[in-house]
Amino acid sequence: MIGPSLDTARQLLADLPPAPAAWCSGLRKRYRKQIAVDGVSFTVGRGEVVGLLGPNGAGKTTVIKMLLGLVRPDAGEVLLLGRPSGDPRSRARVGYLPELFRYQPWLTAAEVLALHVRLAGVVVPEQERRECLATVGLADRARDRVGGFSKGMQQRLGLAVALVARPDLVILDEPTSALDPVGRADVRDLLLVLKERQVAVLLNSHLIGEVERVCDRVVILDKGRVSASGTLAELLGQREVRLRLDGVSAAAEARLAAAGQLTRSGDAFTVALPAEQDTAMVPDLVADLVGLGVRVHAVEPGRISLEQRLLDILRADTNADTNGDRS
Template sequence: MSGPTAAQGDARSLDTVGRVLADLPPAPAVWCWGLRKRYRRQVAVDGVSFTVGRGEVVGLLGPNGAGKTSVIKILLGLVRPDAGDVSLLGQPAGDPRSRTRVGYLPELFRYQPWLTATEVLALHVRLSGIAVSTEEQRECLATVGLADRAGDRVGGFSKGMQQRLGLAVALVARPDLVVLDEPTSALDPIGRADVRDLLLSLKDRQVAVLLNSHLIGEVERVCDRVVILDKGQVAASGTLEELLGGHELRMRLDGVDAQAEARLAATGRLTRSGNVFTIALPADPGAATVPDLIADLVDLGVRVHAVEPARTSLEERLLAILRARPDEERR
């Protein structure tokens, strides 16, 4: 009996390779390395590298002039870098196919004032080359809160309504990556909450989001990781847990003797200021850690006046990182 032919062997090899590739995780939604960009004498981007995973929400933070918008424009092919590499959804950024599954809301945008919201969305669907049904377009407008203004001309929209329309444009072609440059800048508190819920729903659908925002509280609520830029460089990056550290517990107590203080210290690193005791909790405290501590303190005769969780805010951490950088690193 004859063995397998060369063609059959090649087919099996290709099948094996195909199975191996199928088992590999998808390429990051964003991968960039060593990005540099200079405008005449001004260095806007200086060696920036980071990734955005599939289904991950990454916040891009930094002061004005830090290079955030320049980085976004490089990623989207709107600005050519002087050095560095970029890929979007596994495709080189220079390949037009890399941007077919990307939604983008720029910081500054204008739509033709004589068009209705429905017409603006239909125009951008045609430009995307993606087939999106009329029903899906209506649902997209409803998602951003414009269902009842779909037939109104954009020229009569408030800034907040135009911002909502910009979000609809970014989302209508069912992107796998959404890049948002200041998406809540013109929105009221209700609008910001709507955007927050929208970002969390995108995450649930495994859509990656790169978010540039000055509203640090919003970033802290929705982002998995944060990249902090300063003077065109990455000043810090990591998960919120890595950047902010663990949680703390602050308590106002009376009647703390040596035995009670030892019990407090056994829970975590202890600092004291008068009758206010602060404990740095472990990274993953058990659900019973705090209730058991309070019960033991009461048994030891301690009077517990207040107990509150505490944590360094992202804004405090951002300011500390920027202020700690040497002047020569900020040039």
């Protein structure tokens, strides 16, 4: 039997979806008697921003170092951009900002970028390097020595180092820990730009608000294990709308019940919206209620926050461990 032609085989390969930007399965790491990472598996798709959350000591930084080949796992597999993480061709397309970083204080910001471009073995024109510094707000400090930079400015430089080689995957470990509110907003905007460019991002951050604003999915680690993962919609559950109303007739209450699961406490009404609905239907609901003679005093769309969901998951894990110790 004759197999497919070379052109057909090439077409079949071209039609395959690209490999995930990062893929890991069953990662384990023990330091002496302490298990730091225990069976962690997740993926980061192309153009996807994934948040890595969890308390201190949950294993987040160890997972990142295993992804990058900086720490050897005791068990498990890692692929970066479809290649083993030990393959230099995969790491060449990855940008990394570590949680703890230090740059040569006698170099200028421009020289630091030039050094890291050379170490990466890529060619990045000087104009692009200048644009990269401008992107992180250091255009005016390109010729200043790093030794005179504040910690926040050094963190901005670290972001430029992570981005300068035009990576397909960016791994950021606490990228805003030293930044002021304006700097954190700049990083959020930068992450959204990377997302538009189909650059994948793995973001480890204690600032839950920024994770909630920019991430497509979240992986929650606790005690070295994946406690929960999914999209924000999956983790946070249904949206709801809370209203304070007067003069609610039977017809008005029926209209509220038609919008979603209804609960009432005095003049406070809460409608849990079905999964296929969103808060865009709230104005129509309010208009219908007013048309039925209802006085509307307050309308508050919302859902459980990511912070509250994270606390619930971690508390549940703690209670499960405590009950297990007692059994």
